[in-house]
Amino acid sequence: MNATRLDPARPADAPPLEKKPRALEAILLPAVTAGFLVAVWHAAVVLSRTDIFPSPLAVARGLGELASKGVLGTYVRDSLVRVGAGYSLALVLGIPAGIALGWYSGAARAINPVIQLLRPISPLAWIPVAIVLFGVTNSAAIFLIFLASFFPIVVATMNGVRNVPSMFLNAGRNFGLSAPALFSRVIFPAALPRVLTGLRVALGVAWLVVVAAEMIAVNSGLGYLVIDSRNAGKRYDLVIAAMLLIGLIGLALNLLVGQIERLRAVRWGFNVP
Amino acid sequence: MMPAGGTKVRIQGLSKSFHTNGHEIRVLENIDLDVRDGELVCILGPSGCGKSTLLNIVGGFLPASSGEVTIDGLPVREPDPRRIFVFQERGVFPWLTVEGNIGFGISGLPPKEKAARIAHYVRLVGLEGFESAYPQELSGGMKQRVEVARALAVNPDVLYLDEPFGALDSITRLVMRSELLRIWEAEKKTILFVTHDIEESCQLADRIVVLSARPGSIRRMVDVDMPHPRDLSSPGYLALRDSILEEIGLAHRI
Amino acid sequence: MARPVATDSSHPRGRRARATRTLARALLPLSGIAVLVLLWDVALRAAGGPSQLLPRPLAVVLAIAELAQKGFLVKHVVASLFRVTWGYVAAVLLGIPLGIVLGWYRRGGMALAPLLEILRPISPLAWIPLAILWFGVGDISAVFIIFLASLFPLTLTAMNAVRGVELVHVNAGRNFGLRAPELLRRVIYPAILPQLLVGLRLSLGIAWLVVVAAEMIAVSSGLGFLIIDARNAGNRYDLVVAGMVLIGVIGIALDAMMRSLERSKALAWGYTAAFEADESRIDRKAAAGAAVVP
Numbered sequence: 070m071n072a073t074r075l076d077p078a079r080p081a082d083a084p085p086l087e088k089k090p091r092a093l094e095a096i097l098l099p100a101v102t103a104g105f106l107v108a109v110w111h112a113a114v115v116l117s118r119t120d121i122f123p124s125p126l127a128v129a130r131g132l133g134e135l136a137s138k139g140v141l142g143t144y145v146r147d148s149l150v151r152v153g154a155g156y157s158l159a160l161v162l163g164i165p166a167g168i169a170l171g172w173y174s175g176a177a178r179a180i181n182p183v184i185q186l187l188r189p190i191s192p193l194a195w196i197p198v199a200i201v202l203f204g205v206t207n208s209a210a211i212f213l214i215f216l217a218s219f220f221p222i223v224v225a226t227m228n229g230v231r232n233v234p235s236m237f238l239n240a241g242r243n244f245g246l247s248a249p250a251l252f253s254r255v256i257f258p259a260a261l262p263r264v265l266t267g268l269r270v271a272l273g274v275a276w277l278v279v280v281a282a283e284m285i286a287v288n289s290g291l292g293y294l295v296i297d298s299r300n301a302g303k304r305y306d307l308v309i310a311a312m313l314l315i316g317l318i319g320l321a322l323n324l325l326v327g328q329i330e331r332l333r334a335v336r337w338g339f340n341v342p
Numbered sequence: 343m344m345p346a347g348g349t350k351v352r353i354q355g356l357s358k359s360f361h362t363n364g365h366e367i368r369v370l371e372n373i374d375l376d377v378r379d380g381e382l383v384c385i386l387g388p389s390g391c392g393k394s395t396l397l398n399i400v401g402g403f404l405p406a407s408s409g410e411v412t413i414d415g416l417p418v419r420e421p422d423p424r425r426i427f428v429f430q431e432r433g434v435f436p437w438l439t440v441e442g443n444i445g446f447g448i449s450g451l452p453p454k455e456k457a458a459r460i461a462h463y464v465r466l467v468g469l470e471g472f473e474s475a476y477p478q479e480l481s482g483g484m485k486q487r488v489e490v491a492r493a494l495a496v497n498p499d500v501l502y503l504d505e506p507f508g509a510l511d512s513i514t515r516l517v518m519r520s521e522l523l524r525i526w527e528a529e530k531k532t533i534l535f536v537t538h539d540i541e542e543s544c545q546l547a548d549r550i551v552v553l554s555a556r557p558g559s560i561r562r563m564v565d566v567d568m569p570h571p572r573d574l575s576s577p578g579y580l581a582l583r584d585s586i587l588e589e590i591g592l593a594h595r596i
Numbered sequence: 597m598a599r600p601v602a603t604d605s606s607h608p609r610g611r612r613a614r615a616t617r618t619l620a621r622a623l624l625p626l627s628g629i630a631v632l633v634l635l636w637d638v639a640l641r642a643a644g645g646p647s648q649l650l651p652r653p654l655a656v657v658l659a660i661a662e663l664a665q666k667g668f669l670v671k672h673v674v675a676s677l678f679r680v681t682w683g684y685v686a687a688v689l690l691g692i693p694l695g696i697v698l699g700w701y702r703r704g705g706m707a708l709a710p711l712l713e714i715l716r717p718i719s720p721l722a723w724i725p726l727a728i729l730w731f732g733v734g735d736i737s738a739v740f741i742i743f744l745a746s747l748f749p750l751t752l753t754a755m756n757a758v759r760g761v762e763l764v765h766v767n768a769g770r771n772f773g774l775r776a777p778e779l780l781r782r783v784i785y786p787a788i789l790p791q792l793l794v795g796l797r798l799s800l801g802i803a804w805l806v807v808v809a810a811e812m813i814a815v816s817s818g819l820g821f822l823i824i825d826a827r828n829a830g831n832r833y834d835l836v837v838a839g840m841v842l843i844g845v846i847g848i849a850l851d852a853m854m855r856s857l858e859r860s861k862a863l864a865w866g867y868t869a870a871f872e873a874d875e876s877r878i879d880r881k882a883a884a885g886a887a888v889v890p
Binding site: 401403420421422423425426427429432433435437438446447449496 | 762764765767768770771772773782783786787789
Binding site for chain 1: 621624625626627628629631632649650703706707708709710711713714715716717718719721722723725726729801804805806807808809812820823827833836837839840841843844845846847848850851
């Protein structure tokens with residue numbers, strides 16, 4: 070029993086006699102802040118008498134308009150499908166690649182510089198390449214999302230496998246595990262928390278890239294909505310509505326994948342509550 | 343046994359409960375304890391009985407749910423450099439060297455005096471030659487000594503020790519206990535020492551406060567009327583140890 | 597199955613063998629890139645020979661040489677670095693103090709973190725219309741895009757780093773009588789420095805990644821502009837790929853620069869050594885879904 074574990078929820082700064090924040094505040098505080106910011110936004114639009122920048126009400130009306138036309142659901146679905154396809158492909162190819170690179174350190178040393186070289190290149194810069202390879206199609210957009218999420222998955226899996234403590238491996242061998250058993254009973258569970266983190270980061274990246282991907286002349290999706298609303302008629306209300314939707318869905322995806330990290334089998338690997 | 347002065351720390355009617363997920367957990371119940379100036383009191387109890395919580399409340403790190411702690415007649419509201427808490431070895435700052443850690447609380451002193459004080463305490467805890475080492479390079483026992491030295495360097499009146507030797511190997515632990523007694527006799531501090539180790543409390547304490555399991559309340563107080571150094575095979579020591587073992591409900595033979 | 601290891605020091609095998617091994621270790625990283633280039637060339641031949649749309653590796657090298665010769669190379673590189681520097685520095689100056697405050701005052705963090713989490717998944721590209729609306733077409737808009745892209749990860753990194761500071765260290769600091777400003781300087785700051793440095797490196801990577809998006813805003817210089825312009829004006833794909841290669845190489849250089857900073861600043865107390873081997877731990881804490889990009 071020690072001081073840190075006494076009350077992990079206790080804020081480090083709280084004066085000794087203050088009560089800790091309650092669970093309700095976790096919902097209430099952001100809601101109040103969001104309400105306040107929306108009010109400031111509204112006031113700023115009204116006071117500056119801008120006729121280009123939309124008020125929160127205009128954005129809400131824009132969303133309503135999209136919904137009533139029936140395109141809102143379609144756009145959300147199309148973006149999610151593209152991200153789902155690109156991400157799944159990255160998952161299927163990236164995890165085995167990462168495991169192989171984590172196991173064979175010579176291969177990792179050879180491939181790592183290539184990954185490092187390709188990492189800083191924006192998905193946007195790949196657009197011309199994607200178009201040359203796949204033409205102006207949905208596949209080109211999916212390719213971009215695949216590319217962006219592939220590398221973080223490979224790197225996280227590789228690090229996960231590489232950093233399995235040799236003590237665990239030795240213990241596994243000591244119990245006479247064969248290679249496949251060693252893999253499934255020691256390496257895989259030991260690497261799993263780190264791999265899951267990589268998967269979460271990669272999903273964030275995949276979703277982030279959806280706008281870039283939908284710049285390739287596709288004509289649906291939230292990224293398309295941003296670009297199209299501006300180009301065709303400077304509909305800034307729709308631009309902001311699309312941005313908010315992207316943000317909210319991104320948050321939801323992150324929370325969803327975050328739930329996996331709370332499963333009992335992997336919770337030991339996460340020190341953050 | 344040290345000649346004990348007036349009351350230094352007074353704990354009155356202290357209770358503490360935590361709320362987690364809507365459940366209320368009572369951790370401490372109605373603790374009354376007076377610690378005399380210069381006294382070494384061991385608070386002994388099983389794991390999870392709330393003894394660390396008690397020490398954290400006395401140290402001003404946690405608020406009490408009810409009751410009060412006063413030191414020299416003044417209520418405790420927050421931590422105070424006159425009373426230093428020694429956290430196992432985890433409280434050593436990993437980003438500071440041994441010297442940096444020991445000098446942490448005396449940064450206001452003139453450099454010369456500060457250096458002299460650091461050198462004094464480095465010697466006291468036997469860390470000569472490790473002045474510029476980082477905690478990472480030290481063993482658990484050495485880190486523990488750094489923490490004790492850091493606490494002593496600010497010359498506090500009271501030391502709170504929370505299972506300070508729990509993480510040490512048994513040999514280092516014995517050495518550290520006699521070090522602590524030596525320092526205590528030389529510097530005349532009031533010491534509150536939390537432990538779950540019956541032998542440890544019998545070796546060190548002027549008085550042993552035995553806590554019951556959760557919610558922790560005082561089950562018994564044992565005055566130890568034996569001078570230091572104590573003979574660990576004397577009949578008096580063995581009788582004391584056995585009576586506490588019995589109090590806690592453990593058999594004498596394993 | 598034994599884990600294959602490149603070096604095995606337990607068997608003395610003579611000087612020559614050791615020299616060969618050292619050479620092999622040095623060449624291995626290059627071999628990956630060599631194989632990539634080779635595959636690229638072979639694939640082109642298989643696909644029916646290089647064309648304007650499909651440049652060979654050599655054409656890309658020549659394109660870089662052409663840029664250098666005309667003096668465009670330095671111009672574009674400097675322009676991109678300039679925008680990234682300003683955007684990134686502004687994000688550091690705002691994001692880190694903000695993150696520290698949000699980490700320290702738990703209620704502040706509770707109030708704002710979810711909103712930051714909503715803004716973070718929004719692509720810098722999606723901000724371009726607003727950037728143009730607010731700052732017009734030009735450098736300021738481009739810098740703003742880079743600023744935004746690095747702001748969110750920096751703020752969240754600093755916030756999580758402060759939240760992760762061990763309570764026992766904070767308590768020890770308070771026990772020695774430190775008040776908020778001193779506590780911040782003498783306990784919080786040194787405690788979060790290793791994570792902060794890793795966060796700074798990762799977000800510089802993001803800032804650099806976004807340069808292409810930022811330079812889509814009609815500016816007329818920079819590597820991002822080079823890529824877009826080379827494609828739009830005349831399908832010069834050799835220049836497109838040249839721009840990509842330059843971005844990749846400079847990205848590696850920036851990363852190496854930040855890594856050396858991590859070593860010099862924080863390795864003193866050996867904290868980073870552990871973190872370095874354990875980068876995804878940082879990712880998990882700091883980024884948790886941030887654009888810790890490919």
